[in-house]
Amino acid sequence: xxxxxxxxxxxxxxxxxxxxxxxxxxxxxxxxxxxxxxxxxxxxxxxxxxxxxxxxxxxxxxxxxxxxxxxxxxxxxxxxxxxxxxxxxxxxxxxxxxxxxxxxxxxxxxxxxxxxxxxxxxxxxx
Numbered sequence: 001x002x003x004x005x006x007x008x009x010x011x012x013x014x015x016x017x018x019x020x021x022x023x024x025x026x027x028x029x030x031x032x033x034x035x036x037x038x039x040x041x042x043x044x045x046x047x048x049x050x051x052x053x054x055x056x057x058x059x060x061x062x063x064x065x066x067x068x069x070x071x072x073x074x075x076x077x078x079x080x081x082x083x084x085x086x087x088x089x090x091x092x093x094x095x096x097x098x099x100x101x102x103x104x105x106x107x108x109x110x111x112x113x114x115x116x117x118x119x120x121x122x123x124x125x126x
Contacts, residue, residue, distance in 0.1 A: 095123050
């Protein structure tokens with residue numbers, strides 16, 4: 001069954017649902033229904049959000065699951081947050097948080113010293 005579209009193919013604005021119908025008895029209900037914010041995500045954004053949730057927000061696991069780098073995970077997460085109407089975290093705060101995550105992972109033994117150094121370099125931390 002095709003997935004519901006959320007944007008008008010003519011003007012690109014948001015669509016609203018006006019009819020629901022039972023698959024079994026074909027009872028139909030007409031009214032104005034709203035879609036959730038998630039229905040307006042692109043298929044790529046929705047797939048990323050699902051992966052992020054299935055990984056319980058563990059960015060390291062998202063990196064592994066999608067085969068992408070930490071900065072790419074953060075960028076995609078920021079895009080999803082923006083699409084949902086949220087504000088993204090300023091870059092300097094993200095960098096600071098990432099450095100703390102790397103050092104915490106090193107302390108827990110999840111990273112070697114060399115891996116931590118490489119990841120810190122990616123964040124711009126010398």
